[in-house]
Amino acid sequence: MCEFCVQHGEGKKWYLAMDNYSQELLAQDGRIEYARHFINTFEERAPRSLDQLEMLSRTPFHGMATPFLTRSQKQNHFGQVVPLEEVEQILERVDGVARLSCPCRLVTTGQPNARYCYALTADPRLTAEIDDSFSLETLSAAEAIESIRKLDKEGLVHSVWTFKTPYIGGLCNCDQDCLAYRIHHARGHFQMMFRGEYIAEVDPDACNGCRNCMRQCQYGAIRYSAVNKKVEIDPRQCFGCGVCRPVCNKDAITLHARSENPVAAGIW
Secondary structure: OOHHHHHHOOOOOHHHOHHHHOHHHHOOOOHHHHHHHHHHOHHHHHHHHHHHHHHHHOOOOHHHHHHHHHHHHHHHOOEEEOOHHHHHHHHHHOOOEEEEOOHHHHHHHOOOOOOOEEEOOOOHHHHOOOOHHHOOEEEOHHHHHHHHHHHHHOOOEEEEEEOOOOOEEEEEEEOOOOHHHHHHHHOOOOOOEEOOOEEEEEOOOOOOOOOHHHHHOOOOOEEEEOOOOEEEEOOOOOOOOOOOHHHOOOOOEEEEEHHHOOOOOOOO
């Protein structure tokens, strides 16, 4: 169980505690202004921040700065990987969903209409503050779920994000074009999200060694044995996203609670 579950979920999955999505919480502590500034100025701020992180990584101060950066991230804008089943639970219970173009991909690919991000509220106090260039598109719960299922099959990793923790205001669907992926996983600058509450496991009797799952995994957690003609998943590397499952033609991959695996239980 991640630390947010203890702090913000009363010992249960914090991202399924609907108080953390409430309009009352959004209205507190300057969250609307924070979210407005975060989203509307992202394209301007992000490249500069990336350059600063790269410079810092080449200095002796990088190791000392990492805990501070992670602590600050946890206070303001932190995420957690969530599998499709629980994304669907969230979408069915929030008070509204709006799809918008992804600010990360605008920075990394130059594409202004890569529509992979979802605001987990339709509160007009916030949506009215977001720049028109993001082309907010209000979706029903059913429409949002259908669109996320398609992204799941494409191998995009789902994660929820806070805007001044513990308020959860965003659902992202990430791959290697996303800045969170690059900062946290690819470059290892500092931690920006928790791994999921699960890990994936392969049934060796069902696996036929096709390796489709290896191509789907964003985290390099799946290995292939040339001797056994099977794949296996390293629980220390697995983020528990579950997007390896849709491409498995033998239904050989399932998710299991991270807490039940002695190797992965303490890895977040």
